[in-house]
Amino acid sequence: MTTTMTAPASSPARVEQPPRRRRRGHKLPYILLIPAIATLLIGLGYPVTWQILNSFKEYGLKQQFGQPAEFVGFDNYVALFTDAVFWQIALRSVVFMAATAAVTMVIGIAFALLMKVIPTWSRITLQVAMLLAWAMPIVAQMTVANWLIDDRNGVLNYVLSLIPGVDYIGHDWLRDPLSFFGVALVIITWASVPFVAFSVYAGLTQVSEEVLEAGQLDGASPFQMLRLIIMPIIRPVLVILILLQLIWDLRVFAQIQLLQDFGAAGERYDLLGTYIYGLGIGQGQFGAAAAAAMVVMILTLTVSWGYVRRLLKEDEES
Amino acid sequence: MKRTVFRGAGAALALVLALVWAFPVYWMVNSSFLSPATISKLEPTWVPFGGNLSNYRAVLADNAFTSALGMSLVVTTICLVLCLVYALLASFAIGRFRFKGRKSFVLAIIVVQMLPAEAMFIAQYKMLAGANLLNSVIGVSVIYLAMVVPFTTWMLRGFVAGIPVDLEEAAMIDGCTRMGAFRRVTFPLLAPGLVASGVFAFLQVWNEFALASIILTESQKATLPLWLRDFAQSSNLGVTEWGEVMAGSVLVAIPVIVFFMIVQGRMAQGLVGGAVKG
Numbered sequence: 001m002t003t004t005m006t007a008p009a010s011s012p013a014r015v016e017q018p019p020r021r022r023r024r025g026h027k028l029p030y031i032l033l034i035p036a037i038a039t040l041l042i043g044l045g046y047p048v049t050w051q052i053l054n055s056f057k058e059y060g061l062k063q064q065f066g067q068p069a070e071f072v073g074f075d076n077y078v079a080l081f082t083d084a085v086f087w088q089i090a091l092r093s094v095v096f097m098a099a100t101a102a103v104t105m106v107i108g109i110a111f112a113l114l115m116k117v118i119p120t121w122s123r124i125t126l127q128v129a130m131l132l133a134w135a136m137p138i139v140a141q142m143t144v145a146n147w148l149i150d151d152r153n154g155v156l157n158y159v160l161s162l163i164p165g166v167d168y169i170g171h172d173w174l175r176d177p178l179s180f181f182g183v184a185l186v187i188i189t190w191a192s193v194p195f196v197a198f199s200v201y202a203g204l205t206q207v208s209e210e211v212l213e214a215g216q217l218d219g220a221s222p223f224q225m226l227r228l229i230i231m232p233i234i235r236p237v238l239v240i241l242i243l244l245q246l247i248w249d250l251r252v253f254a255q256i257q258l259l260q261d262f263g264a265a266g267e268r269y270d271l272l273g274t275y276i277y278g279l280g281i282g283q284g285q286f287g288a289a290a291a292a293a294m295v296v297m298i299l300t301l302t303v304s305w306g307y308v309r310r311l312l313k314e315d316e317e318s
Numbered sequence: 319m320k321r322t323v324f325r326g327a328g329a330a331l332a333l334v335l336a337l338v339w340a341f342p343v344y345w346m347v348n349s350s351f352l353s354p355a356t357i358s359k360l361e362p363t364w365v366p367f368g369g370n371l372s373n374y375r376a377v378l379a380d381n382a383f384t385s386a387l388g389m390s391l392v393v394t395t396i397c398l399v400l401c402l403v404y405a406l407l408a409s410f411a412i413g414r415f416r417f418k419g420r421k422s423f424v425l426a427i428i429v430v431q432m433l434p435a436e437a438m439f440i441a442q443y444k445m446l447a448g449a450n451l452l453n454s455v456i457g458v459s460v461i462y463l464a465m466v467v468p469f470t471t472w473m474l475r476g477f478v479a480g481i482p483v484d485l486e487e488a489a490m491i492d493g494c495t496r497m498g499a500f501r502r503v504t505f506p507l508l509a510p511g512l513v514a515s516g517v518f519a520f521l522q523v524w525n526e527f528a529l530a531s532i533i534l535t536e537s538q539k540a541t542l543p544l545w546l547r548d549f550a551q552s553s554n555l556g557v558t559e560w561g562e563v564m565a566g567s568v569l570v571a572i573p574v575i576v577f578f579m580i581v582q583g584r585m586a587q588g589l590v591g592g593a594v595k596g
C-alpha cells in the first residue's frame with residue numbers, strides 16, 4: 001500500500017503523443033461510442049428526461065389508473081417547498097451528510113498520521129483490519145450491525161451492561177430517531193474510514209523526508225509541522241476526499257432502508273432517499289417524487305461540481 | 319528513548335483500533351459457526367469452540383439462496399461482459415482520438431458517476447414498469463449497465479492512453495493488420511486494466527442493493543443482497559436465527575472480500591488519482 005497515488009493515466013511511462021495524428025478515422029470514434037451512448041440513453045437519459053417532465057406534471061394515483069398527467073408548472077415544487085416535512089427531512093439529510101463526512105475525515109486523517117509513525121508490522125495489521133471493513137458489502141455490513149446491536153443477544157448491549165450500574169439488555173438502539181441516525185453514522189463511518197485513511201496515508205508518503213527534516217532543524221514543533229508543512233502538501237487530496245465523502249454520505253438510501261427494515265420505520269427515520277422512495281413507490285405520487293428527486297440531483301451536482309471540474313482537467317492534461 | 323516509547327504506544331493504539339475495525343467481520347464469522355442454543359445465551363461466545371457448519375448447510379439447502387445466487391451470477395455475468403466491451407470501445411474513442419463532442423461525452427460520464435440512485439430510481443422504476451421489465455434480468459441489467467459503463471470507461475481510458483500508438487503502428491509496419499495489431503500488441507497490454515476495471519464493475523453489480531430492491535420485488539427474482547435482507551428478516555416465532563443469518567452474510571461477503579483484495583491497491587488511486595500531482 002505504499003504505492004503512489006498517480007492514476008494509471010498519469011504514469012511516467014506514458015509517451016506524450018498527440019492522438020489527433022490519425023486523420024483517416026474521423027468517423028471511427030463516433031462508431032466506437034455508439035454502444036456506450038445507447039446504454040446511457042436507455043438506462044439514464046430516458047428516465048431522467050421523464051423525471052424532469054414529470055416533476056412539472058400532476059402524476060398521482062389517478063394518473064396511475066389511466067388519467068392523462070397534465071402539466072401543472074411548478075406546482076409540485078411549490079408543494080414540496082411549502083411542506084414542513086420535506087424541509088425537515090432535507091435538513092436532516094444535509095446535517096447527516098456533513099456530520100458523517102466530518103467524523104470520517106477526522107478519524108481517517110488521524111489513522112493515516114498514526115500509520116506514518118508506527119512500526120511496519122502494526123501498520124500492516126491495522127491496514128488488513130481496515131481492508132476487511134472496507135470490502136464488506138453494504139447489506140452484510142447492515143446485517144452484522146443489526147446482530148451486534150440486537151436488543152436481547154447483541155454483543156454491544158452485553159458489553160455495555162458489564163459496566164457496573166448499567167443495564168442495556170433489551171435496549172433497542174433503533175427506536176429513538178437520534179439513536180437511529182447515530183447507529184447509521186457509526187456504521188457508515190466504520191465503512192468509509194479505510195478509504196480516507198489509505199488515501200491520506202498515500203498522500204503522506206509523498207511528503208519528502210528532507211522537507212520534514214528541514215522543518216525540524218528550523219525548530220518547528222510537531223503540531224507546527226503538521227499544520228504548516230504536511231497539511232498544505234496533502235491539501236489537494238483532502239479536498240477531493242471531503243467532496244467524495246459528502247457525495248457518498250448523501251447517497252445512503254441502502255443503509256437507511258436496511259436499518260428501517262430491521263428497526264423502526266416512518267417519516268422520523270427518513271432521509272431524502274427513503275423519503276422519495278416512500279413518496280413514489282409507496283404512495284404512487286410520482287409527480288411529487290420526481291420533483292424531490294430533482295432536488296437531490298441538483299444538490300448532488302452542486303456538491304460534486306468541484307470534483308467534476310478536477311476530473312475534466314485531468315482528462316485534458318492526458 | 320522517548321521516541322521508542324512513543325512508537326510503542328502508537329503500535330498498541332493501532333492494534334486496539336485494528337481490533338475494533340475487524341471486530342464486526344470477526345463476529346460475523348464467529349457467530350456463523352454457533353448453534354441456535356449457544357447463540358441465544360445471554361453471555362456471548364467469543365470463540366467458536368465446538369462450533370460446526372450446520373448453519374452453512376442450512377443456508378446452502380435453502381432454495382431461495384440458490385435461486386438468488388443464480389440470479390446474481392446471471393445478472394453480473396451479462397453486465398460484466400457487455401460493460402467491458404462497451405467501455406473498451408468507448409475508452410478507445412476518448413483515449414486515442416480528439417473529436418467534436420468528446421468533451422461533452424467525458425463530462426457526461428463523469429457527471430453520471432456522481433448521481434445517486436435515489437435521484438433516479440423512481441424514474442427508472444416507471445420506465446421498466448412501462449416496458450413490462452420489472453422483475454426481469456433484462457430490466458435490471460439495462461439499469462446496471464448505465465451505472466457501471468461510465469466508471470469503467472473512465473478507468474480504461476487511463477490504460478488506453480498509457481499504451482503508445484507507436485507500438486501498434488510498428489506492428490502494422492511489420493505486417494500486422496489493424497485488428498492483428500490490436501489483438502497481438504494492444505490487447506495484452508490492456509489485460510491488467512481490463513481485469514482491474516472488470517473487478518470494479520463486478521463489485522458494484524454484485525453488491526448493488528438500492529435499485530435491486532425497487533426493480534426486483536418478487537422473491538424468486540431476488541439477487542443475493544435482497545436474499546440476505548429477506549433472510550435476516552424472516553424470523554422464526556419472532557426470534558431471528560442469527561447463526562444462519564451470519565452464515566448467509568459470510569457467503570455473500572466472501573467472494574466480495576476476495577475480489578476486493580485483488581484490486582485494493584487501485585481503489586484509492588483511481589478515485590483520488592491526479593490529486594497529488596497538484
